[in-house]
Amino acid sequence: MTSRRQFLLRTAAAGVAVPAAARAALAASPSCTLPADAPPQPPGQPVVDYTPVETPNGASLPWKVVDGKKVFHLVAEPVRHTFAPGLQANCFGYNGRVHGPTIEAVEGDTVRIYVTNKLDQPTTVHWHGLIVPCGMDGVGGLTQRSIEPGETFLYEFVLRQHGTFMYHSHHDEMTQMAMGLMGMFVVHPRRPDEPRPDRDFVYMLSEWPIVVGTERPNPSEMTDFNVLTFNATVFPATAPMVVKKGQRVRIRIGNLSAMDHHPIHLHGHAFTVIATDGGTIPQAARWPETAVLVAVGQTRTVEFFADNPGDWAMHCHMTHHVMTQMGHGVPNLVGVDPSLFDEKLAALDPTFAAMGSEATGADDQDDTLPKNSLPMVGGAGPFGYITMGGMVTVLKVRENLTDYADPGPYVHPAGTVADVASADDLAKDGIDG
Numbered sequence: 001m002t003s004r005r006q007f008l009l010r011t012a013a014a015g016v017a018v019p020a021a022a023r024a025a026l027a028a029s030p031s032c033t034l035p036a037d038a039p040p041q042p043p044g045q046p047v048v049d050y051t052p053v054e055t056p057n058g059a060s061l062p063w064k065v066v067d068g069k070k071v072f073h074l075v076a077e078p079v080r081h082t083f084a085p086g087l088q089a090n091c092f093g094y095n096g097r098v099h100g101p102t103i104e105a106v107e108g109d110t111v112r113i114y115v116t117n118k119l120d121q122p123t124t125v126h127w128h129g130l131i132v133p134c135g136m137d138g139v140g141g142l143t144q145r146s147i148e149p150g151e152t153f154l155y156e157f158v159l160r161q162h163g164t165f166m167y168h169s170h171h172d173e174m175t176q177m178a179m180g181l182m183g184m185f186v187v188h189p190r191r192p193d194e195p196r197p198d199r200d201f202v203y204m205l206s207e208w209p210i211v212v213g214t215e216r217p218n219p220s221e222m223t224d225f226n227v228l229t230f231n232a233t234v235f236p237a238t239a240p241m242v243v244k245k246g247q248r249v250r251i252r253i254g255n256l257s258a259m260d261h262h263p264i265h266l267h268g269h270a271f272t273v274i275a276t277d278g279g280t281i282p283q284a285a286r287w288p289e290t291a292v293l294v295a296v297g298q299t300r301t302v303e304f305f306a307d308n309p310g311d312w313a314m315h316c317h318m319t320h321h322v323m324t325q326m327g328h329g330v331p332n333l334v335g336v337d338p339s340l341f342d343e344k345l346a347a348l349d350p351t352f353a354a355m356g357s358e359a360t361g362a363d364d365q366d367d368t369l370p371k372n373s374l375p376m377v378g379g380a381g382p383f384g385y386i387t388m389g390g391m392v393t394v395l396k397v398r399e400n401l402t403d404y405a406d407p408g409p410y411v412h413p414a415g416t417v418a419d420v421a422s423a424d425d426l427a428k429d430g431i432d433g
């Protein structure tokens, strides 16, 4: 298929004038609310210039202002990380966190980002989606020499766009990204041309191959990812998004998984996809969804009004991505009573649990679980065991909230919870129950 660019090049070569609107459309792909030649702006201030984002289970990177520039300091280092109580691993992160803290700034800010390498190997940082001078792009060997262990590099650039971006190692990516070296980078508009959201959440999606009983992700793995995470956390340890009924809620999702795209599905609401890492989507081109596919290397930003009270799951819709440390490669025993088999095999291989067996829903505290591992699925819920784990969190929409602490399980209005059909109803509607 002929791309738009090829078409424009051909028409230009053929002496056909490129319509001004087409040129403008190409030039406008990054989102800018400042003229391209605008001077650096005074440092944008939280609350005054923007509503700060929230990174559930994470944090924002602190900064200070020196000579009118925002100064940040990232420290790449080994981090002992907890994915959920019961599963820890030796990973790489920034500033003691996996993933790194969210960097947050304002269009027009000049940012100075120091990067100290406390790893035992070289690294770099790439600012994914940001339009920066080439020498600040962080591609080891191509645009800079790598940062050797013990060195501190300085990256400095003016933010010429706004939106949802990412940062990650661009040195030995297969290893260093598999180990966790990534984070989100949010740039707020200098002159907002649409309403600020009331709540603004940020998520990084990633996937980890951690063999049960081991304590280090395996960067060589290509297909068998058994720990699927929102902000490096597995459900039910993922912190809920708590919002007041009627609030305008924005969710920014980036994906730096090794191999998998994730269709992120929200229950109870339809949202509008308003931006990608390439820029804000024009109003007329936005589209409604209830699941947004976030491919590897992309960000997607969605917005909606939280008008439906309840506890609403938000999760990857790939069924294997809502399971944790599942048993790949085991025979299909669905329909078979595996209890005797489980019992005999457990003596030889304590990690084994047949698909569909009781063990797949083991309690978090179950002492029959192998050391340093999680049950295949979630945890206790108000109606029993929640049979989802991994890339899952909960949106809690409530009326009359006074703060954003977890309000506990939703209290359903009487008569609004699915339950066993009564004999009267069955008879009235002529259903053979």
Ligand SMILES: [Cu+2]
Pocket (backbone or CB within 6 Å): 228, 260, 261, 262, 263, 316, 317, 318, 321, 391
């Ligand atoms: Cu997924």
